[in-house]
Amino acid sequence: MNENTEVNKNKEKPATTHKIGIYLWIWGLLFVLSFFSYMVDWYQFQGLLRWSLILFFMFLKAGLIMAFFMHLFWERYALVNILLWPMTAIACFVGLMVAEGKYTVFTRLIYFVLGE
């Protein structure tokens, strides 16, 4: 028939479902990773070790949620690109504000602390 009937037929069809195992695995992993990131605070790791561990567990958890719970892993590549490339703008903004924050604290130390 023509294309329109095919469109309607496809709408009624459920999208691809995935095995329950994959969800339970990701679920379990998220619990374990959250436990580990809590342990970072529990054992009071400090300095570079603390920050790198926090970031590592954070990005791993975020990646698992986005890829599997939000199905981005199976999503059309064009959509994935539209969603992930704007994140570089956020990364640039973070970089700018790190520099700005350092400058602000520098001027404050000079005028507030040394000034007194």
Add this chain to the structure above:
Amino acid sequence: MSDSSLENLPKGWKSVPSDLGSDQTAFKGVQWGKAMMWIFLLSDTFIFSCFLISYMKGRASTVVDWPNTSEVFSLDFMGVPVPLLLIAIMTFVLITSSGTMALAVKYGYEKNRKMCGRLILATAIGGLIFVGMQAFEWSKLIHEGVRPWSNPFGAGQFGSYFFMITGFHGTHVSIGVIFLFIFARKVYRGDFDTGRRGFFTTMKSDYVSIEILGLYWHFVDLVWVFIFAFFYLW
């Protein structure tokens, strides 16, 4: 767009210019509501990023010591102060509700009405517990004298960032809980099996709505992952 023609389309990198430069449908095979939810979530990502970047800048540029979050957010358990106890429980509750939501989406697509409805209800209850614990945390800190302009623990900016960031996230959770209850009712009533038309729209209900609702809920969990790392642990 039938499945066979979807397979004939370019894949990988080539799909990006071909999809975006095509007529009518920018993202082939992606339901429009789902694409729109993703774009909304992208804009929400920018809002939360601005909050967290502002917090980073404020914390980096203050000359007063930042409050020690493991002490501020510790909770007495049988007389012993446990650092970040409530926050850890909140994190696990939110992850649990994210897991039940993921399963609800799966059962929805399998047209398993009862399991889908039960799991959405479980997700909503998880969200309610989360908001309840957040309200408890807020009132505890307010009793201890934390205000948006000052607090007894250290730098004055702490309170304003805390109330702003967790408040905005809590609002997202609360709105999510309302929608979860509405959708649990719709699933139980069988709206998605009969294709009953929705309240705000003349379009037929479809189980893809559960996936869209799931995207929102997982996003709320995702934001909490970042807040937990940057605000509570850092």
